[in-house]
Amino acid sequence: MGEERVKARALENRPGWIASINPWVLKIKNNPERVAFVLHRVTGVLMALIIMAHIFVTGTPARVGWEAWVEEISKAHGITAVTLYFFFFAGIAWFHGLNGIRLILTEFFGVCIGKPEKPKPPYLAPSLKACQRRLLYLVFALWAVLWVLTGYIVFG
Amino acid sequence: MPRKSVIQTWFQYVTGILLIFLLTWHLLVRVPWLRGVESFADTLAPELVYHEITAYGVLLLIFAYAALLHGFNGLKNVLLEWTSGRYKGLITAIIVILFFIFAGLATYTVVGVKPLG
Amino acid sequence: MTFDPKAATKEPPKKVVFRVKRYNPETGKTWWDEYEVETYRGMTVLDALLKIKEELDHTLVLRYSCRMGVCGSCGMIINGMPRLACQTQVAEVASEARPVVTVEPLKNHPVVRDLLTDFTAFFDKHRSVKPYTIRKNKEELETGDMEFLMTPEEHSELYEYTLCIACGLCYSACPVAASDERFLGPQALTYVWRYVADPRDEAWQERLEAVDTEEGPFSCHFAASCSAVCPKMVDPAAAIQRLRSALIKYRMGLYKKKKIARKAEPPKEFKERKPLPPEAKLVEGADLEALEKEPPEIPVDSLLS
Numbered sequence: 001m002g003e004e005r006v007k008a009r010a011l012e013n014r015p016g017w018i019a020s021i022n023p024w025v026l027k028i029k030n031n032p033e034r035v036a037f038v039l040h041r042v043t044g045v046l047m048a049l050i051i052m053a054h055i056f057v058t059g060t061p062a063r064v065g066w067e068a069w070v071e072e073i074s075k076a077h078g079i080t081a082v083t084l085y086f087f088f089f090a091g092i093a094w095f096h097g098l099n100g101i102r103l104i105l106t107e108f109f110g111v112c113i114g115k116p117e118k119p120k121p122p123y124l125a126p127s128l129k130a131c132q133r134r135l136l137y138l139v140f141a142l143w144a145v146l147w148v149l150t151g152y153i154v155f156g
Numbered sequence: 157m158p159r160k161s162v163i164q165t166w167f168q169y170v171t172g173i174l175l176i177f178l179l180t181w182h183l184l185v186r187v188p189w190l191r192g193v194e195s196f197a198d199t200l201a202p203e204l205v206y207h208e209i210t211a212y213g214v215l216l217l218i219f220a221y222a223a224l225l226h227g228f229n230g231l232k233n234v235l236l237e238w239t240s241g242r243y244k245g246l247i248t249a250i251i252v253i254l255f256f257i258f259a260g261l262a263t264y265t266v267v268g269v270k271p272l273g
Numbered sequence: 274m275t276f277d278p279k280a281a282t283k284e285p286p287k288k289v290v291f292r293v294k295r296y297n298p299e300t301g302k303t304w305w306d307e308y309e310v311e312t313y314r315g316m317t318v319l320d321a322l323l324k325i326k327e328e329l330d331h332t333l334v335l336r337y338s339c340r341m342g343v344c345g346s347c348g349m350i351i352n353g354m355p356r357l358a359c360q361t362q363v364a365e366v367a368s369e370a371r372p373v374v375t376v377e378p379l380k381n382h383p384v385v386r387d388l389l390t391d392f393t394a395f396f397d398k399h400r401s402v403k404p405y406t407i408r409k410n411k412e413e414l415e416t417g418d419m420e421f422l423m424t425p426e427e428h429s430e431l432y433e434y435t436l437c438i439a440c441g442l443c444y445s446a447c448p449v450a451a452s453d454e455r456f457l458g459p460q461a462l463t464y465v466w467r468y469v470a471d472p473r474d475e476a477w478q479e480r481l482e483a484v485d486t487e488e489g490p491f492s493c494h495f496a497a498s499c500s501a502v503c504p505k506m507v508d509p510a511a512a513i514q515r516l517r518s519a520l521i522k523y524r525m526g527l528y529k530k531k532k533i534a535r536k537a538e539p540p541k542e543f544k545e546r547k548p549l550p551p552e553a554k555l556v557e558g559a560d561l562e563a564l565e566k567e568p569p570e571i572p573v574d575s576l577l578s
Binding site for chain 1: 274277278298299300301352354378381382386391429432434436446448454496497500503506517518519521
């Protein structure tokens with residue numbers, strides 16, 4: 001009697017949600033848009049969660065009263081949990097907003113993605129050298145500048 | 157069920173365009189030298205915040221609703237993507253309930269604000 | 274994918290270690306194997322893998338066919354990036370400082386064995402978008418007694434997208450397809466836009482409405498990895514953004530499809546075929562064997578300029 005044949009099964013090879021938080025699941029060259037995608041998603045999910053806390057906290061004058069509000073804002077001096085919360089919330093909002101402008105231009109209006117062209121060396125896709133790429137670098141630069149400025153205002 | 161393009165146009169892109177302006181305004185009102193005060197903490201003083209809520213209440217509410225629509229619709233899309241569309245009903249129900257809870261809370265913040273003592 | 278035309282003229286390290294990810298579908302085991310391969314100038318990763326299969330390990334499984342970047346069979350992840358093995362020079366991915374090349378099967382496609390992936394779901398999605406010209410009058414296509422004229426501008430709008438070889442690299446690189454198995458993927462959506470943009474196609478409304486779902490262009494988030502890995506410069510990322518934007522405009526009643534301007538009648542008489550010009554023939558007295566032994570230096574710079 002021969003050996004019983006083992007049933008072969010294919011291996012599911014999807015990285016899953018980890019690809020949404022790690023841009024280096026694949027080491028793709030010349031692809032800062034992927035880093036922006038991950039940052040946009042991470043900042044977006046964080047903001048959706050923080051916004052609930054934000055609405056709850058800013059409702060203090062209506063829910064509890066102004067005394068509680070005054071007590072709350074008395075902690076907004078120097079480096080405290082309140083100022084750190086503002087600093088990080090504003091920081092992630094800056095990136096999500098700035099990159100959002102770029103995405104509205106490319107995704108909604110379909111502009112800044114270059115014109116289709118005939119392939120020629122070095123075979124770089126038009127969308128990777130279109131103005132969205134320059135906008136992306138501008139987003140990263142402005143994000144850094146505005147976040148530093150936010151820190152200066154909040155902790156200053 | 158509305159079409160995906162209609163949902164995305166209104167909940168993601170139109171709110172997104174609105175939020176660019178409203179978020180800029182919302183962040184700028186916390187800049188001390190634009191409000192004529194000394195520090196960031198001073199921009200949160202009850203007098204300034206009360207004036208903001210009463211004078212720009214409608215704008216604040218539009219901002220809150222737009223941010224909640226944009227944020228929760230985005231969160232729903234991410235969760236559906238991560239689960240390949242499984243539990244679609246459950247995820248949508250949780251998101252809709254959360255939206256109404258926090259939209260109600262935001263409305264109460266503006267409508268129910270107590271006058272300064 | 275940026276392509277270095279000088280890569281084939283570079284000398285790779287004399288010996289390169291290939292780390293290959295293996296999978297046995299019967300035991301369900303995954304492991305890495307290492308093979309040391311002697312290289313030569315112009316050796317591609319596919320050449321190296323076939324050398325491993327012939328000389329070192331006959332059990333290594335991979336798929337390939339044309340060996341010249343046309344069939345799209347030998348897609349695999351080389352040093353972390355989806356590439357065609359036949360189009361990737363060993364000299365491009367291995368250096369004297371790091372003479373190691375890692376080879377894995379494409380992600381987002383089920384692995385049948387070792388480097389061989391199953392494209393069934395991928396091709397099902399491709400088929401689902403009806404990747405062919407649809408005319409209201411079917412006879413026009415069947416009788417073939419006329420041709421549809423396009424202006425060069427109209428042609429250049431879609432020519433880029435017609436170059437797709439369905440190699441699956443874009444689908445493998447896509448971070449959305451990595452988690453959402455419903456997503457049609459860059460390749461299928463590029464085909465939708467290729468036919469929507471084609472002035473000869475008359476089913477553009479049906480095509481736009483068919484992709485107005487969660488599986489369609491709205492699941493794309495413009496990570497542009499598809500365009501960064503495409504070996505044919507198809508630019509799926511731009512195609513999907515154009516498709517999404519067109520779909521939004523269509524729903525607002527603002528999208529106007531370019532219609533075919535003219536139909537040409539077939540030629541009434543065929544001209545005689547001209548003989549080949551003298552420069553098309555093999556140079557007299559050329560010694561093919563000598564040329565094979567000592568290949569002439571390729572004047573890459575002058576060819577490119």
